[in-house]
Amino acid sequence: MKLQLLELEEMRFNAYESSKHCKQRIKAYHDKKILKKSFQPGQSMLLFNSRLKLFPGKLKSKWSGPFSIKSVKSYGTIELEDPASGRTWLVNGQRLKHYLGGEVERLTTITHLKEP
Structure with a gap:
């Protein structure tokens, strides 16, 4: 029973880490697409x-x-x-x-x- 609980906890931790890495990759991809705009008075x-x-x-x-x-x-x-x-x-x-x-x-x- 303890072995099954430890395996379940390990699977949950791996899923959490995988989700975290996926979110970081998606954020980096979208941040690359943002264009910096510069504004000057009179434009x-x-x-x-x-x-x-x-x-x-x-x-x-x-x-x-x-x-x-x-x-x-x-x-x-x-x-x-x-x-x-x-x-x-x-x-x-x-x-x-x-x-x-x-x-x-x-x-x-x-x-x-x-x-x-």
Whole structure:
């Protein structure tokens, strides 16, 4: 009976160690994939709208902008400024990507509805 308990304890310990090594390998793999982004004030950025659900649709872009960086705070916090309105707000740096294009035409459409 004691021998079976010792074998069971040894199997549990081996499974724990194997799981620990597997988690370390997976973490190392994912950490290699993280890209370091550097932000400087004055750069143009696009903002990922993950929470915007006002206009659901497959063809709607989830990136908005371009916005300019006003300042870079600690721990990856970026203060963005909208050049059109001058409004500023803080966002996580993980939600930004560099904007490499020129000027963007902001398309607005007006639809007039008639009463039936």
